[in-house]
Amino acid sequence: MFLLITGASGYIGTHLRTRAEQQGHQVYAATRAGNLQDPCWRPYDLRDTSALQLPENTQVVVHLAASLGDDENALRYDVQAAHRLLEATSRQGARLIFISSQVARADAPTVYGRIKWQIEQEVLSRGGSVIRPGLVYGGEEQGLFGTLTALVRILPLLPAFLPAPRVYPVHVDDLTDAILACASSNAEAGKACNVGAPESVSFTHFLRQIAQYRVQTIRLFVPVPTIVVRMAMRLLGKRLCEKLGLTRLNSLFDLPAFGTADDLARLALTLRPLAQGLQRTFGRRRTLIREGHTLLSYLLKRSPSPSLVGRYVRLCEQTFPHKVLDLPRICYKWPVLIAALDSHAEAAQLLRQRLEAALYIAEASVSGAKRFLLLNAASGRIKTSLRIVFAAMPAVALLLLLLIMRPLRIGHAKERVI
C-alpha cells in the first residue's frame, strides 16, 4: 500500500511510519522540515494554502498533522488544511484517514474539540475515515503522554481530581495497528472508529500506573476537587491559563463516555493491558527495534532512518527467531561502546551475527552508500592517508586495550530467549 502520512515526525507519526514500513508499505512522510535528499519526504505545512499535489500512487493519506493549543484562529487553519487534503485525495481516488480526538463533538467545551468535530463531519461526508484515539501512551515519551510522564517524574505530589475523569488509554503501537487496519479495509470508508481501552480507567489510576511501571517510583496523590480548579482557572483568566497549559484540563474534565468495543471488534484488534504497555521491559518487537537502532547507529555513526530499523526488525523476525541480544545497558545510550564488544576475539556468536546483518542493511541504503562508499570525488592522497590512520588508530588501540584488560573480563553481550 502507498501511504502518505502528514505529521509523520510527531509522536504517533514516527511510530506509524516504522510500523507501516515494517509491514512492507511504501510510506511518504509529509512534514514541515525534512531531508531534501530523502525521496520519501514531501514538504507539508498546515498553513500552506497552495493547492496540494499528492504523489501519484498514493492510496491512503493518514492526516496526523494538527495545531496545538486552543486558539480559534490557529485552529481554523486545520479546517482549511483538511479541506485541501480532501480535495487532493478525491482528485486522486485516495482515501483520507483523519486522526481526530476523543474530545471531538459539536458541543465540546474547547474550541479544539469543536474544530475536530467540524473536520470529522467533512471527512466522513466525503467518504474518508475518522479515528478517535483515547489517551495515547507508550513508546518514546512524547505528546500528552510525554508531558504526563515528565510531571510524574518531577512532582513528588500529584493531584487526584475529584470526581476523577475517566480516560480510555491506547498504546501508540496498538493505535498504529488500528490505523493500518483501517487503511487496508475499504469497508472503513465513511466510518468513524473509536480506539481506546474498552473499559475506562480513572485518570488518577493512569498516573499511578505511570509512576509504578514507567517511572518506577511511588507518588502520593492529593485530592483536588475539579470545581476548585475550574474556579482558579476563571480567576487566572483565559490568557494565563493558556500559557500555563491549563486549558487542556478542561478537555480532561469534560471527557465524554467513549464506546470502543464495537469498533475494536470491527478492526479485529485487542489492546494490550495498560501495565504491560507502560512497562520498560520491552517486548520482543520493541527490543528488536531498540537493538536495531543501536547496532545501526553504531555502524552508520548516525541515527538510522526508521525504514532501516524496520528492515532490521523484519529480518530478525524472519531469519533469527526467538533470540534477542542482551547488550549492556550503557550501549543503548552510547552505541559506539559496541566497538569494545565487537573487538572481543570471542565476541558472542549472536552479536557477530546480528552485527553482520545490521552491516548489510546499513550499507544497502542511500545514507549507507554515502557512509560505506565515500561517494565524493577524489580527495587526494594525503587527506586519504590521514583518514586511514585516524580510522586505524582507534581500532588498533581498542584491540590493545582489550588485550591488557583481558583479565578483568569486561561486560559482554548475552543472549536472551523470548
Next chain:
Amino acid sequence: MQTQFDAIIVGSGPAGVSAAFPLLDAGLRVLMVDGGKQATHTAQVTPYLAARANDPQQWRWLLGDDFYAISHLGLSSPKLRIPALSYVFEDFLKENHIQASDFTAIGSLAKGGLSAAWGCGLARFTAGELSAYPFPAEEMTESYRTVTLRIGASGNSQDDLADYFGLNSWSMPPLPLDTLHQSLLNRYLQRRHALLAAGFRLGRARVAALSQDKEGRLACDQSANCLWGCHRRALYSATDDLQELEKNLNFTYRSGFIVDNIQSGEDAATVSGHDHQGQASFTGRVLMLGAGTLASTRLLMRALQYDAPVRVQASPAAAFMLLLPKALGSARTTGFALGQLSFTQQLSECTAFGSLFSTVGIPVAEFVRHMPFNMRHSTDLLRSLLNACVVGNVSLPGEYAGGTLTLDPQGEMHIAGSMHEACAQLMSEAKTALRKSFCKTGALMLPSSFTVAQAGSSIHYACTFPMSASQDRGTSTAKGEVCGLKNVFSIDGSSLTTLPEKSHTLTIMANADRIARLVAAQLQR
C-alpha cells in the same frame, strides 16, 4: 529401434548448447532437457555507483526482498548470495541428491546452467596441456574457433599472456582498464624483464564479455553491474545460444525436466526423469550428458552401478587483496566488474593462474566482515582504502585438490573434499611469489588477506570420467563415449582428461563441439 530423437542433450549450459549446434547443422533431431529455473529479477539498468547513490530501494536488489543475501551469509562467495542469481544455484543439490562435506558443491538447474552466473574467464588449453588427451591437439582448434567466435570474446592484445590464452585471432579488442589496473599494467611493463625472470606474467584478461556490439547484444558500458545483471547482455550466457537454437525446427526443448536416470542400449539411450506433470522418459540414438560435472557424474555412476569411489578434480583457489598506495585518494569509478587483468606465476612444480578485479561492484560489507578489527572502525578504514584496492584470485591445477565421490545404496552421492598434500606448500609459495611480484608492480598484498578457499570453491570441477585411450571402466573414449555405457557421451567437465590451472569453460565448450561433430558424422552414416 524406433527413436523420437537422434540426440538427447541433458543440460542447457555452455556444454549442452555447444553440442547442439553441430548436431542441428548436420540436420539431426535434437531434444534438450534442463532444470528450467529462470531469472526472477530484471537486470540493473542504472550504473552501479549511481544506483547506490540514489536508489532508495537498493536493498531490494542488494539484499533481496526476503533478505536472501543475509540469510545465506554462510555461503563463502559473494556471488552465491546475490538475490538475482539465487535461482541459478537453487535446489541443485537437493534435486540431484548430492551431499558434500569439506567441499563446495555448486551446480545449476537454471536455463543456461552456471553460465548465468559465471566469471566469463576464457582460455584455450595449449598443445602441451592437451598432450595427455587421447587425440591430437589440432582436433580442438576448429572447435575452439567456432565456440569463441560464437560467444564473443574480448581481450585481444599482444601481451605476455597472448600465447597462454591463445585466443587473440578470434577476439575483440580488450575492455578498457580502470585506473588501478592501468597503473598495475604500466608498472609491469616498466619492470617486465625482472618480473619475467621471476616467473611472473601479467596481461589482459580474456573474457566472454563484448567490447563491440554483436548480434543484438551490446558492448560493455563499464557500469560495474556484472554481478547484479547486465541489461546489455554483454556477458555471454548460454541462454543467448538457447534462443538461437530454438529457431531450429529440428530442436525440441523441454525445460523443467529433471533427469533421474539414464540407460544405455545397443543402438539407443534413454533418459528418465520428472517434471511438474510427473514421470517421463525419452529415447534417442545417442545421449549427451552436460548436466555439470557433479550431476553428470552421479548419473553415470548410477547407470554403471559404480560402487568404487570416483575422484573429482577441483582447482584449489585462493583470494587476496592488493593495495596500490599510489592510488590512495582517487575517486571511485565504475568499470568492468569481472577480471580486468590476468597473471601467471611460475611455482616450483606448476603454474598458478589468476585474475584481478575491481572492488567497485561488490558491497563494502563483504570486506568489512573479514577485517580483524571491529566493524565500525573497519568501515572507517575501508571506505578510504578500498578505492585503492583490487581483489585477486589465484588457482592451481585441478590435480592438487578435489573430492572423493561415493554413491550410497539410496542413490545419494557424497562428496568428501580434500587437498593434495603438496597444495598447502604450493599455496604458500604462490603467496610469497605473488607478494613479491605485485610489489614490483606497485601493489602491496594486504597482510593476512591471502585466503585459501575450501576444495571446490573455484567451481572448476572435472575429470571424473576422463577421456583416455585405455578403454578402462571409469573413463571415456577419445570421442567422449563413456566406457561401459554405449551411446552415452560425456560432454561437460567430467570427460576432461586433465584440468590445468586456467579457466576451463571454453575447453568444455570446445570439447562438446568436437564430440558433437564426431557424433553427428557417426549418426549421419
